Amino acid sequence: MLGAHKIIQKRDASLGLTSMFLQANHEGAKATKEKDGFNPPIILLGGWLSELTYLTPYMVHWSTGSNPNALKTVYTNADFMSAGIATLAWLSFSLCQLHGANGKIVGAPAAIIYSIGLMIYFVTLVFKWSSNGVVTDVVCHTSMLTLVAIVILLLVVGVHGALKREHKIAKIISALAALALVVSSLLPYGDLRKRCIRPDQAPATPDQEAPNAQVPRVRNKRKLVVYIRSLDAGSRLYWAVYCIYHYDHTYFWIANIASVILSWIAASISISEALRPAVGDDKAEAAREELFPGSIVSLMIELEFRR
Known part of the structure; x- marks a missing residue:
């Protein structure tokens, strides 16, 4: 009996050591996975793509002759909302998983x-609200206070670790962030529905606009649409790969994959629609664009045409 008891004790000790070894190996592998990540050049590439997306409204504003009405026709309210929701979703998730x-x-x-990116986005909102070039005190003070509150919140959450990924509130925020990311990818389809699926509700052509219309013809609109949609789709693809490579969160994985698919479909439709010959284009302008695209002769013909 005593010998059998010792054998059982040795077996239990062996099983305990094996269990401890497997657990330590699992924790070590998990820690190694969390420690490893993208190298600095790849991270800089992602940061560069992301900041370009936030600077897109300024590029569009400059490219369209600094006209706020022309800005609305290229970078719509749906684009603003999509960028803001995606930013909040990713920022809240990254803070919960930090x-x-x-x-x-x-x-x-x-x-x-x-x-x-969120700070640049708030500055862009102020820029968008001040369509006449004048920023009111209410907008200025509200924006500054919001930025200060965000900075304080980031310091509290990031430095002191007030929110752990194991907390219930962190899991809820992460799930909501995944849902918000998918919603942000669906917003551009509202504009696509108006332009493609519901052509009867599409914006009026230049020939149909009133003579005193405030919205000028955006001559480089096609190039801007290709640039905006390609940049958005590329940025979402990068962050989807980043999410799969760094985080262990199934819901946010699925949300990022769905976001990439939706954004690439929207980009393909928008680019194909933008590159089609526009109905209502002036025949002389269409011929000029076809024969002399972007040349000095085209500029000379344009000046003569304006006379």
Whole structure:
């Protein structure tokens, strides 16, 4: 009996050591996965793509002759809302997942990049609200206070680790962020429905507009549409790969994959629609664009045409 008891004790000890070894191996592999990530050049590439998306309204405003009405026809309210919702979704998720196992920091580049992007986005909102070039005191003070509150919140959550990924509130925020990311990818389809699926509700052609219409013809609109949609689709693809590579969250994985698919479909439809010959274009202008695209002769013909 005593010998059997010792054998059982040795077996239990062996099983305990095996269990401890497997658990330690699992934790070590998890910690290694959370520690490893994109190298600095790839992270800089993602940051560059993301900041370009936030600077797109300024590029469109400059390219369309600094006319706010022309800006609305190229970079619509749906685009503004989509960028804002996607930024909040990614920023909230990255903050909830920032503090990983064994006290390791996970996804710090995403939190930093989207924090900067959110601040640029708020400045862009002020720029959008001041369509006449004048910023009111209410808009200015509200924006500044909001930015200060965001900075304080980021410091509290990021530095002190007030929100852990194991907390229930963090799991709820992460799930809502996944849902918001999909919603942000669906918003551009509202504009596509008006332009493609419901052509009867499409914007009026230049020949149909009133003579004193405030919205000028955007001569480089096609190039801007290709640029905007390609940049958005490329940025979402990058962050989807980043999410799969860095985080272990099934819902946000699925949301990013769905976001990439939706954004690429929207980009394909928008680009194909933008590159089609526009109905109602002036025949002389269409011929000029076809024969002499972007040349000095085209400029000379344009000046003669304006006379």
